[in-house]
Amino acid sequence: MWRFLMVLTLLAAPAQAATPEQLYQQHCLTCHGSGRMGAMAPALLPQSLDRLRPQQIEQLIRSGRTATQMAGFADRLNEDEIRALTQWLLQPPAQAPKWDAADITASHVIHHQPDPQARLPASIDPLNLFVVVEAGDHHLSVVDGDRFRVLARVPTRYALHGGPKFSPDGRFVYLASRDGWVSQFDLYTQQMVAEVRVALNTRNVAVSSDGRWVLAGNTLPETLVLLDANGLRPVRTLPVCDARGNTSRVSAVYDAAPRNSFVVALKDVPELWEISYDPKAGKIYPAFVHDYKMGEGFALDGYLNPRVTALDGVLDDFFFDPSYRYVFGASRDGRAQVINLDIRRKLVDLPLVGMPHLGSGITFERSGRTLMASPDLKGGQIDVVDLASWQAVAQIKTPGPGFFLRSHERTPYAWTDSMMSKDARDTITLIDKRTLAVVKTLRPRPGRTTAHVEFTRDGRYVLLSVMETPGELLVLDADSGREVASLPMMKPIGKYNVYNKINRSEGTSH
Numbered sequence: 001m002w003r004f005l006m007v008l009t010l011l012a013a014p015a016q017a018a019t020p021e022q023l024y025q026q027h028c029l030t031c032h033g034s035g036r037m038g039a040m041a042p043a044l045l046p047q048s049l050d051r052l053r054p055q056q057i058e059q060l061i062r063s064g065r066t067a068t069q070m071a072g073f074a075d076r077l078n079e080d081e082i083r084a085l086t087q088w089l090l091q092p093p094a095q096a097p098k099w100d101a102a103d104i105t106a107s108h109v110i111h112h113q114p115d116p117q118a119r120l121p122a123s124i125d126p127l128n129l130f131v132v133v134e135a136g137d138h139h140l141s142v143v144d145g146d147r148f149r150v151l152a153r154v155p156t157r158y159a160l161h162g163g164p165k166f167s168p169d170g171r172f173v174y175l176a177s178r179d180g181w182v183s184q185f186d187l188y189t190q191q192m193v194a195e196v197r198v199a200l201n202t203r204n205v206a207v208s209s210d211g212r213w214v215l216a217g218n219t220l221p222e223t224l225v226l227l228d229a230n231g232l233r234p235v236r237t238l239p240v241c242d243a244r245g246n247t248s249r250v251s252a253v254y255d256a257a258p259r260n261s262f263v264v265a266l267k268d269v270p271e272l273w274e275i276s277y278d279p280k281a282g283k284i285y286p287a288f289v290h291d292y293k294m295g296e297g298f299a300l301d302g303y304l305n306p307r308v309t310a311l312d313g314v315l316d317d318f319f320f321d322p323s324y325r326y327v328f329g330a331s332r333d334g335r336a337q338v339i340n341l342d343i344r345r346k347l348v349d350l351p352l353v354g355m356p357h358l359g360s361g362i363t364f365e366r367s368g369r370t371l372m373a374s375p376d377l378k379g380g381q382i383d384v385v386d387l388a389s390w391q392a393v394a395q396i397k398t399p400g401p402g403f404f405l406r407s408h409e410r411t412p413y414a415w416t417d418s419m420m421s422k423d424a425r426d427t428i429t430l431i432d433k434r435t436l437a438v439v440k441t442l443r444p445r446p447g448r449t450t451a452h453v454e455f456t457r458d459g460r461y462v463l464l465s466v467m468e469t470p471g472e473l474l475v476l477d478a479d480s481g482r483e484v485a486s487l488p489m490m491k492p493i494g495k496y497n498v499y500n501k502i503n504r505s506e507g508t509s510h
């Protein structure tokens with residue numbers, strides 16, 4: 001009898017153990033939100049966690065993250081529960097999370113109406129400001145590019161993407177967070193203007209060159225969301241799918257200023273989309289600008305009318321040539337190709353090996369030819385291609401695989417990093433654009449990951465990130481590499497000079 005009871009208890013025990021879902025409800029929901037969609041804490045969906053390894057997630061649940069509200073649960077959850085919870089978080093929710101037009105509209109907040117008369121003090125050059133994205137503790141810093149002083153430091157949404165976008169006059173910054181929040185920030189008053197959550201997982205945003213529109217490209221749900229750039233009022237949602245209804249995540253969306261259009265790369269469908277915002281182009285390919293009844297909200301009617309270029313593979317990222325007629329696209333398997341946006345066709349495969357990071361490509365002139373250079377995420381080299389012949393011109397060896405490449409019209413040097421390598425993540429390499437040779441390797445903070453250069457407006461100084469928590473923003477003389485200043489920062493993953501961005505300096509990527 002006694003034995004029988006024990007067997008019964010053993011059999012019953014698993015049924016009594018809490019399921020991962022129950023553990024979530026009990027311990028996590030208050031902060032991470034219902035449906036794991038995020039609340040005061042970030043979303044916990046497979047799409048949001050793909051940068052963490054399962055062991056890292058388990059460790060996070062066990063011990064928490066220092067200096068944040070994420071406390072450890074080792075005292076409340078045992079190892080089996082932590083493992084089960086982690087596996088459960090890496091699976092899509094049983095019920096697909098919903099984020100539709102009503103959710104977008106309900107999330108929209110206006111924090112401050114921008115005062116048209118507002119100005120920065122006369123001593124500050126508004127076009128030589130830098131916006132620094134600090135991923136360590138989710139802040140944005142505004143740095144005066146003449147005096148190298150922090151003018152303001154404000155909290156942002158969780159996990160901003162690098163690459164904020166600017167209004168054409170350089171006054172407003174548009175930020176996109178991993179969890180789908182788009183924020184409009186006023187550099188003149190250093191206040192958030194408005195925010196809206198366009199999706200549960202977002203790739204990036206682009207701002208139209210006329211300053212009227214912001215287009216957000218999303219991965220969950222698979223949509224493009226158009227916003228009014230002045231206050232981020234949602235205007236329209238476009239589901240992303242091909243003619244047969246196969247849906248796709250968005251890889252990237254960029255503004256093609258001379259074409260008055262947005263160009264969108266898709267991650268799951270081999271198509272490149274171009275969406276015009278040119279009021280005059282409406283007859284050629286019906287643009288969405290004509291039919292708004294402003295103030296009426298928006299509907300899921302698919303009215304945005306993309307011009308589709310069919311491709312033989314999906315694109316992960318892309319880069320425009322200076323004429324904006326051609327797109328250089330790269331796919332995850334490392335193939336690169338040239339696409340003509342006017343005739344809507346792929347022209348050639350680009351002779352690049354490895355995995356080009358076209359999102360950080362730059363162009364420059366050399367002996368009367370226009371060259372494009374981009375880092376290689378795998379190979380420890382910079383690939384240089386002639387834009388007239390589409391031929392490879394050089395492969396410049398660096399100490400290890402890097403992520404960013406930057407230059408400026410004023411300087412003969414292009415600066416790159418080796419942050420993806422094991423033993424050279426602390427090096428910065430200067431390449432002479434005239435000889436295509438490495439001229440200098442800097443190691444300003446030995447042992448610390450150092451990357452992402454941006455030039456001052458005049459090109460005389462570079463700002464460089466020591467991407468650690470805590471890290472630094474270093475200011476170096478652009479000619480000698482000598483250190484001029486250092487500002488403490490929390491993992492500054494990117495910095496952007498207003499002037500270089502709004503003038504599409506040839507030394508910066510979009």
Ligand code: HEC
Nearest residue numbers: 027028031040041042048049057060061065068069070073
């Ligand atoms: C008191 C609020 C709170 C509770 C309760 C909480 N978290 Fe968190 N969690 C946070 C915050 C805030 C962050 C972001 C930390 C940061 O800034 O890096 C976070 C981050 C995380 C992350 C990392 C997400 C990422 O993308 O980097 C995971 C995973 C996570 N939490 C899991 C859990 C789990 C599982 C539970 C329940 C067992 C839980 N959290 C309970 C507040 C909370």
